[in-house]
Each structure stands twice: as C-alpha cells, then as structure tokens.
Amino acid sequence: MKVYYLTPDEQGNVIWPRLDPKVSSVVTLGTFDGVHKGHQAVLKRVVELAKSYNSRSVAIVFDRRPGFLFSWIAQHGVEPAASEPDSQQLSTVDQRLKYIAETGIDIAIVVHFTQAFSQISYSAFLGQLISQRVENSRQPVHTLGMTRLVLGQDANFGRDRGGNVKSVQRLSEAFRMFDLEVVDYKGPGFIHVPAGVVDGKPVEKKVRVWSSTAVRNSLEQMKVSQAMEILGHPHAVDGTVVHGEARGRTLGFPTANFAPDYEGLLPADGVYSGWLIDYGPADSLPAPASVAALSATPGSVTKGEIISTQPAEVARWTAAISVGTNPTFGPHARVLEVFAVENDWLDLYGHRVRVEFADTTGQMVKAETLDNLTELISQEVRDSQKQCDGGWTDSITGDHIQGTVVDWAGPVIRES
Ligand SMILES: Cc1cc2nc3c(=O)[nH]c(=O)nc-3n(C[C@H](O)[C@H](O)[C@H](O)COP(=O)(O)O)c2cc1C
Ligand SMILES: Nc1ncnc2c1ncn2[C@@H]1O[C@H](COP(=O)(O)OP(=O)(O)OP(=O)(O)O)[C@@H](O)[C@H]1O
Secondary structure (H helix, E strand, C coil): CEEEEEECCCCCCCCCCCCCCCCCEEEEEECCCCCCHHHHHHHHHHHHHHHHCCCEEEEEEEECCHHHHHHHHHHHCCCCCCCCCCCCCCCCHHHHHHHHHHCCCCEEEEEECCHHHHCCCHHHHHHHCCEECCCCCCCCEECCCEEEEEEECCCCECHHHCECHHHHHHHHHHHCCCEEEEECCCCCCEEEEEEEEECCEEEEEEEECCCHHHHHHHHHCCCHHHHHHHHCCCEEEEEEEECCCCCHHHHCCCCEEECCCCECCCCCCEEEEEEEEEEEEHHHCCCCHHHHHHCCCCCEEEEEEECCCCCCCCEEEEEEEEEECCHHHCCCCCEEEEEECCCCCECCCCEEEEEEEEEEEECCCCCCCHHHHHHHHHHHHHHHHHHHCCCEECCCCCCEECCCCCCCCCCECCCC
C-alpha cells in the first residue's frame, strides 16, 4: 500500500496527490479508529469495486479523531498541538494503516485533521477528489480521479457534518461525476452505552455494536474479549519498556513495564491475558513516516512511498497483563506491566513492544501478604495460558496467529 500524508495549510487547503489520470479511483473516507469489522466491510467493498472496474482503491484517513479535536477546542479554546496524545483513541495512525493495508487497499491518504480543514464543505471536498484548481493554473488539475465513493449508511463528514448518504446522493445525481455506493452492513445491531450525566442522572446513548464507541465501552468495562469480537483482532497498546521497581523478580513474575507515553487506549484497571510482541530495541527502529509528517510544512504533501507501517515482529509470547496502581504496595502510579508466560527473565529494556488483550483473568486487588499476591498471580498466569492457547484469527486476512515464541535472539536472563 502506498501512503501519502497531507498537511492542510492555515486555510484548511490540502494539495491532493496527482495520481495517474488513466486510472480512476474508488474512494472511501473516515477516521477508521480501531479498523473494526464495520470499517473492514466498507474497506473490503472498496477493494472489490476497484477490482471489478479496473480502478485503484483509495482510503482517505483522518488523523486525529474529529471528536478529540472539537472537545479539545471546546475545553482549551485553541487547537491541540500536533503531537498532543488523544487518550480515547483506540489505535494510532500506524496501527490503522497496518489493518487498512491488510484489506488490500492500494493507496491510503492520511489527512492531518485541523479545525480549518474541518470547515471545508462536503461538496467542495468531494469535488477536490476529482480535480483541483491550483495556484497559477487556470485549468483544474486531475487529482485522484474519483469515479466511485463508498460510505457507510450513517457516515458524516465535511463542515457541520453536512456530507451524509442523502446529501452525497443528491450531489452525485446532480453532477454525474461519481457514483455513490452505500454499505449497510452494521453487524449484530445496536447497544446502549453510558453517555455522561444530565441533571445528576446517568444517561445512555444507542450505538452500533460494530463501532469504535462500543469498543471503548467494552474496554472501560474490562471486556477485552468483547472488544476483540468487534474489532476482529485484539485491542493493542504500543510502547517502550522502562525499568520498574524490580520487585517482580522477587515475586517470581518479572514484568516488562510500559513507559507512560504508551499509545492506544488502556482498558480499565484489571488483570488480563493476551500476547506480548517484541519489535527489538526502539533506538534501532526507524521513526514511522507518520511522525515526520507531523512536522511537515502546512499545505504540503509528503510523497507516497510503499512503506511498511509496522516493524517486523521479533518475538511473540503469551502474556499475563496487569493494568492498575498495584495497591498491595501503597500509592503507585497507574502502570501497564506484562509478564511473558513462556520466557520469564527476559531483558526487554528499551525495546519497542506491543501488548494485545485477549481476555480478563481477574481484578487488581490489594493482597494481604506477598504470598497471597504470588498465589493470585500464579493462578492468573495459568488462566492466561488456557485462554490464549488457541491463538486468534485475523478477521481481515483469515491468518491464524499463535501466541508462542517466534525466534527471539535477545538475551534471556536466567536466575543465578
Ligand atoms: C498477572 C499479574 C497480576 C497482578 N495483580 C496484581 C494485583 O492484584 N495487585 C497488585 O497490587 N499488583 C498486582 N500485580 C502487579 C505486581 O504488584 C507488580 O508486577 C510487582 O509489584 C512488580 O512491580 P515492578 O515491575 O515495578 O517491580 C500483578 C502483576 C501481574 C503480572
Ligand atoms: N458497522 C458499520 N457498518 C457499516 N459501515 C460502517 C460501520 N461502522 C462504520 N462504518 C463506516 O465506515 C466509514 C468510516 O467511519 P468513521 O471511522 O469515520 O466513523 P464512524 O462511522 O463514526 O465509525 P465509528 O462509530 O465506529 O467510529 C464510514 O463510511 C462509516 O459510515
């Protein structure tokens, strides 16, 4: 998959890549947070249509959730800095691109979502996907050559969320420049999720089961296996390993402690089963293109290259995962710690790692004694092995992923 990164200028304008004018594009657009099964249905339809029309398949991905941008502005009065983390984001742009690439999409165009960009009307935006007028040129120049647009039934985009299935259909019929195809595959239906408090009373809202809101709700309730069911892959958190308090070895369960700048939404405090993936020393890995794109000149396009959006996995282990404040040991910051079940005594300091959440094994408790805690953790480790035994199957590729050690060349520290 080729990836282009677009940085809007102060007026919100972007320069679209000029793609080969002899080939038309089937396009979809959205945030794709989590790339859940609903998103997958839309993306797969784009790939299918592109194949049948000899077109290219294009996904326009908004980076920064619009919800994050607008709530930040409402709270702080200004736009967040480009590097400001979004604590409610399920997956980083690199994680999303990895899954989008798996669906078979040819080109992803990542647009850094700014307030000025959000003010472009849906009709002007869609027009730009066909051709664009540029400075010093009278004739509009060919951009993506969009001939087909694929949207989910309740898609909304453009200024004041004016672009929806009805308004886009009208536009399509009036100008006959592109066709609209609507994917109405919402999955297993709807659920109610908490939506804050009004007049002192908790209120709920109805959302699709296949939605990022439902995934966030599952994670907040420790239901990581439910999140996996909606996503079609385990929910993941990425980070680098730092030193903890070196207590784990004494307990018999040394853990890889994630640095506080981890990426991905952390599930509620609790103990989970899953997988720990090692990508090797962080300083040996190239910075992802998405990081460089954050400091790009406004109004620029970072040329697309065929990039690997994820470093290669060095090893993968079944994991017992602890999220919380370790109350047994008094006041403590909230931490994410992972014990690699098959290989205790690993040296992962400074490594780039990922943890994938499979299921729940217990609560974070204040144990009476260290022996009690060790006993509890031992049981949770056994449960993790049982729960992760079957691995998991990627809903996009159909690949079966087994949670056992791949080929780890790093040092294994044995107890002396
Ligand atoms: C599977 C697992 C379950 C855990 N459960 C608890 C718990 O219920 N209560 C608690 O205080 N700490 C719990 N911990 C965290 C340990 O207290 C922590 O790993 C240990 O203190 C080592 O910390 P350190 O890495 O900072 O040295 C758990 C750790 C693991 C790996
Ligand atoms: N369950 C679903 N069924 C069909 N289409 C979906 C489903 N979920 C999302 N889509 C479509 O995927 C595209 C990208 O969606 P986007 O990520 O921008 O936001 P969304 O629709 O609000 O998704 P979510 O609520 O899960 O965040 C849109 O066209 C949207 O309508």
